[in-house]
Amino acid sequence: MKSQQILEKLIGFATVSRDSNLALIEFIRDYLTECGVECELIHNDERSKANLWATIGPTDRGGVVLSGHTDVVPVDGQPWTLPPFEMTERDGKLYGRGTADMKGYIACVLAAVPSFVSADLKTPIHLAFSYDEEVGCLGVRSILSMLEDKPHQPTACIIGEPTELKPVLGHKGKLGVRCHVKGAPCHSAYAPEGVNAIENAAKLITKLTQIGERLAESSRRDERFYPPFSTVQTGVIEGGQALNIVPADCRFNWEVRSLPGFDAGEVEREMRDYAESELIPKMRAVVPDTDIVFEPLQSYPGLTTEASSEVAALIATLAGRNDFGTVAYGTEGGLFHEAGIPTVVCGPGCMDQGHKPDEFIAIEQLERCDAMMQRLVEHLGA
Known part of the structure; x- marks a missing residue:
């Protein structure tokens, strides 16, 4: 499936943080299974929510994490003019809760999975999809705990929060x-x-x-x-x-x-x-x-990644620009970085649309992110 088709599926799951994300996670798990990718689900104590972890490529080395959160903020009391949990296309934009923050990125990652699988990757790609980011970056902590027991730690992480695909090295x-x-x-x-x-x-x-x-x-x-x-x-x-x-x-x-x-x-x-x-x-x-x-x-924690680091060089290559920036909002990136995994933030869409009624992402942003995923395949297969 193309990223726009996958995004339509993802928007249909009302994964507000107060509710379960299991239906969405199971959809992703089934999709990855059809692509020949094994997944690991990490549930919360109540087993009402889950993170998903998957590895594509060799398992005897670190690799690059593509990380995104599956939960969204509520729509209660917001004056939506379009159905928030149905994707609507208008004038080159896709509307729906989570289109920008941040199911658009997850859709692009999933759309690229067949390319990841068919490529002769020299470095693995890890998928990390979490719950409860919007209420304090809670779910991702169990992913990081799980990684502590892995023999090979990831060497880089790309958090796909909406930055209009500008590489971000720091946040509060x-x-x-x-x-x-x-x-x-x-x-x-x-x-x-x-x-x-x-x-x-x-x-x-x-x-x-x-x-x-x-x-x-x-x-x-x-x-x-x-x-x-x-x-x-x-x-x-x-x-x-x-x-x-x-x-x-x-x-x-x-x-x-x-x-x-x-x-x-x-x-x-x-x-x-x-x-x-x-x-x-x-x-x-x-x-x-x-x-x-x-x-x-x-x-x-906040995030500060050095512009001279390998992960900064990687995201500059993938994004096609090295005008590194910062953002005021927080992400799971600080926790990955604190765990010893060098991290950057770069994803499609703009946070100006996040958390608002009639949230949207430009189709052009999805297409550019699709292209970035293909560049990642080429880079890790080289």
């Missing part, structure tokens, strides 16, 4: 945290007798804002990225019951998008220190069993 990391302020309620007419969870949460959020302003200072910038500094933001907040009740609880979620080399844990440690030294003593002076609790939500 992420730390997500939930903060729960446990106050003490009372009638609002006697407010000083209670501990206002929302007001204390507001102080913590103000502290976060101050940290973010400090991180934006010129001495902490890296102009290769946009924005060129680590960012901090509060994305969710909830608390309180009624205006005449001092709120007993407030929860808010915050994140750090960190430049490579910056330890996002510094922000969390500063927040904890502020809570423990400044806020909690004052809260407990009023009501002893009040507290502030921090809970990790998600974390993955």
